[in-house]
Amino acid sequence: MILEVKNIHKDFVIERGILKREAGSVRALDGVSFRVEEFSSLGIAGESGSGKTTLAKIILKLMPPTSGEIIFDRAQVVNFRKDVQIIFQNPYNSLSPKMRIFDILTEPLIIHKIAPKNLLKDKVMDLLRFVGLDESVLDRLPIEFSGGQRQRICIARALASEPKLIVLDEPISSLDLTIQAQMLDLFLELKTKLKLTYIFISHNLAVVKHIADRVLIMQNGRIVEEGKAVDIFRAPQNPYTVALLNAAKS
Numbered sequence: 716m717i718l719e720v721k722n723i724h725k726d727f728v729i730e731r732g733i734l735k736r737e738a739g740s741v742r743a744l745d746g747v748s749f750r751v752e753e754f755s756s757l758g759i760a761g762e763s764g765s766g767k768t769t770l771a772k773i774i775l776k777l778m779p780p781t782s783g784e785i786i787f788d789r790a791q792v793v794n795f796r797k798d799v800q801i802i803f804q805n806p807y808n809s810l811s812p813k814m815r816i817f818d819i820l821t822e823p824l825i826i827h828k829i830a831p832k833n834l835l836k837d838k839v840m841d842l843l844r845f846v847g848l849d850e851s852v853l854d855r856l857p858i859e860f861s862g863g864q865r866q867r868i869c870i871a872r873a874l875a876s877e878p879k880l881i882v883l884d885e886p887i888s889s890l891d892l893t894i895q896a897q898m899l900d901l902f903l904e905l906k907t908k909l910k911l912t913y914i915f916i917s918h919n920l921a922v923v924k925h926i927a928d929r930v931l932i933m934q935n936g937r938i939v940e941e942g943k944a945v946d947i948f949r950a951p952q953n954p955y956t957v958a959l960l961n962a963a964k965s
């Protein structure tokens with residue numbers, strides 16, 4: 716086990732007016748617990764607003780939970796900032812617009828002391844090869860790329876720190892359908908090659924089916940179904956899962 720999520724609750728307080736009066740709260744997560752095994756791929760699916768991104772942000776320590784615990788196995792996750800990475804849906808605002816690709820990719824290599832100065836270029840070339848890009852991208856800025864290319868750069872940057880666990884939050888939803896299939900294949904290939912563990916979030920069950928070996932189905936901040944992907948896709952138990960499956964087919 717690499718990660719245990721224990722009874723996470725998250726309430727967002729809604730404030731109104733200049734006095735920031737508390738106008739109520741939204742319960743985004745309502746008692747979420749699960750474990751992630753090393754080298755596995757956990758798919759999390761559920762409709763918009765079910766709490767998937769909130770959960771991802773809490774796992775990544777980008778926001779605190781209202782209550783509950785996130786526990787990483789200390790043997791695997793030694794340096795959290797290095798060993799746990801996230802890839803977001805929108806590659807447009809997750810890369811610094813003024814940094815050239817070479818600097819975007821070398822920054823984590825330097826910060827985490829992955830490669831000495833004289834080997835930085837070699838390491839960057841390895842990263843580009845992993846994601847199917849070549850040397851010609853190095854002097855360019857993020858704005859000069861298509862969405863699919865930019866997502867490849869985000870993946871290369873996430874891989875630069877040699878992570879153990881990668882949380883992918885709708886990583887292909889903003890891309891063209893033709894590119895989506897290529898990206899899914901890339902994720903599968905990298906997972907095996909680099910011995911990664913994935914938490915793969917998508918509202919689209921067809922995508923989750925392709926990539927996950929275990930699946931969690933979320934609705935209104937709760938897990939309503941959980942199991943092996945093969946079992947859930949063959950014989951879903953919860954009516955909400957059936958509805959999601961039907962929506963993915965149409």
Ligand SMILES: Nc1ncnc2c1ncn2[C@@H]1O[C@H](COP(=O)(O)OP(=O)(O)OP(=O)(O)O)[C@@H](O)[C@H]1O
Nearest residue numbers: 727741743761762763764765766767768769770918
């Ligand atoms: N910063 C915030 N402040 C207030 N409410 C929030 C905030 N972030 C999320 N929420 C609410 O929490 C709930 C869960 O949102 P979340 O973004 O986690 O859903 P999601 O499953 O990722 O949806 P999607 O598939 O659209 O990305 C929603 O009701 C949302 O409106």
Ligand SMILES: [Mg+2]
Nearest residue numbers: 767768769884
């Ligand atoms: Mg989301």
